[in-house]
Amino acid sequence: MMRLLHGRPVAERINAKTKERVAALASHGITPTLAIVSAGDFPDARTYRWRIAKLAKDLGIAESERAYPHADEAQLAAHLERGTGDAHGVLVLTPLPPNISEDAIASHVSTEKDVEGIHPENVGLLTLGRPRFIPxxxxxxxxxxxxxxxxxxxxxxxxxxxxxxxxxxxxxxxxxxxxxxxxxxxxxxxxxxxxxxxxxxxxxxxxxxxxxxxxxxxxxxxxxxxxxxxxxxxxxxxxxxxxxxxxxxxxxxxxGLGAITTALLLRNVVTAAERQGGER
The missing domain is CATH 3.40.50.720 (NAD(P)-binding Rossmann-like Domain)
Incomplete structure (x- = not known):
């Protein structure tokens, strides 16, 4: 009989450890923060955005969305280049509109805040077996x-x-x-x-x-x-x-994978906060 590989118990184990790390950062006055950058309006992206917000709140991670619904590729790249404030992690929600290349935009995400591991440098590190962040x-x-x-x-x-x-x-x-x-x-x-x-x-x-x-x-x-x-x-x-x-x-x-994906993304945000805040 085929068995189902449910993701919930996997995610719960990851989240329990993430909560401990968030508490350790809080003792140093650090709140892990995620900036979600979006362009366009896609149902699957909205669903993922909702899941992230819900779990982030449960874990004690701050998150906010920077929406640029009418931006073209150059404008979205410029927004990313100008920075995302005090956010420790940056997530570019995909898919992007047809006029914006996801590959091109990836190059404009800070490598140290690239919690989805999409920047070419981070892709290369993963290929070498020395990942900074893993998708x-x-x-x-x-x-x-x-x-x-x-x-x-x-x-x-x-x-x-x-x-x-x-x-x-x-x-x-x-x-x-x-x-x-x-x-x-x-x-x-x-x-x-x-x-x-x-x-x-x-x-x-x-x-x-x-x-x-x-x-x-x-x-x-x-x-x-x-x-x-x-x-x-x-x-x-x-x-x-x-x-x-x-x-x-x-x-x-x-x-299946959905709950684990969200848990790992937010774990990456905490990892980014630890690195940027000096907590190891």
């Missing part, structure tokens, strides 16, 4: 696998999707954890031939029902990192009915 959804994949004792070392892992904040960093982290990694994408020929040979499949393409059971090795662990807004609510990239008949384990959407 939170990608790190959530590893946290979930380790919490449920899913073997990574020596396993074949297929990551579907090459976005800079999920697919590519998740593949890098799995490689550093000694998996044999295939990074698949929209131009991968015969995707199912790769996924049927994988003990771990991570899917992050933003297409409802994309991954089907006939694409899987029996007993595979499937991590659904997709987010799709439907009239019935949030769903992932997995066709749950067919996958449930084949997979050994599945992270559900909602209820």
């Amino acid at each position: 939170s959804t990608a790190e959530a994949v590893l946290e979930l696998l380790r919490f449920y004792d899913v073997r990574i070392d020596g396993s074949h892992a297929v990551v579907i999707g090459r976005s800079p904040i999920v697919g590519r960093p998740a593949a890098t982290l799995l490689l550093h954890a000694h998996a044999t990694v295939t990074l698949a994408h929209s131009r991968t020929h015969d995707l199912a031939a790769h996924t049927r040979d994988a003990q771990i499949v991570v899917v992050a393409v933003g297409k409802k029902g994309f991954l089907r059971g006939d694409m899987l090795l029996s007993g595979a662990t499937v991590i659904d990192a997709g987010i799709n807004v439907t009239p019935a609510g949030l769903v992932g990239d997995v066709d749950v009915e067919s996958v449930s008949a084949v997979a050994g384990a599945l992270s559900p959407v909602p209820g």
Whole structure:
């Protein structure tokens, strides 16, 4: 019978340790602070923004949004270059409007405040195995696998999707954890031939029902990192009915990576505050 890999217990463990670190900073008069920079208006971004605000309040982390709904790429870059006040961490909410390149904007986030690890320098450090900050959804994949004792070392892992904040960093982290990694994408020929040979499949393409059971090795662990807004609510990239008949384990959407992602983002804010405040 397929088991569900729920994210809530993983997030609770992370949050408990984060609270202790926030209390230690408070004893030095430091309140970890996150600046959320947004442009445009997207439902999935609004949902993430709400989750961040709710958890930040519970953890004692201050957060505020800097909204630039009519900014073009140059204007948004200028806002980031001018700084974000006393905030210890900066998060640029994605997606951005079509007229703004996410890759270009990443270069304008302070490397020391880049809690999503999107700046090219931080991407390079992650690739080298010396990360300053790790993109939170990608790190959530590893946290979930380790919490449920899913073997990574020596396993074949297929990551579907090459976005800079999920697919590519998740593949890098799995490689550093000694998996044999295939990074698949929209131009991968015969995707199912790769996924049927994988003990771990991570899917992050933003297409409802994309991954089907006939694409899987029996007993595979499937991590659904997709987010799709439907009239019935949030769903992932997995066709749950067919996958449930084949997979050994599945992270559900909602209820899987989401809570861990938010917990890790705010943990990164605390890490940034410790570094900038001299607390180690």
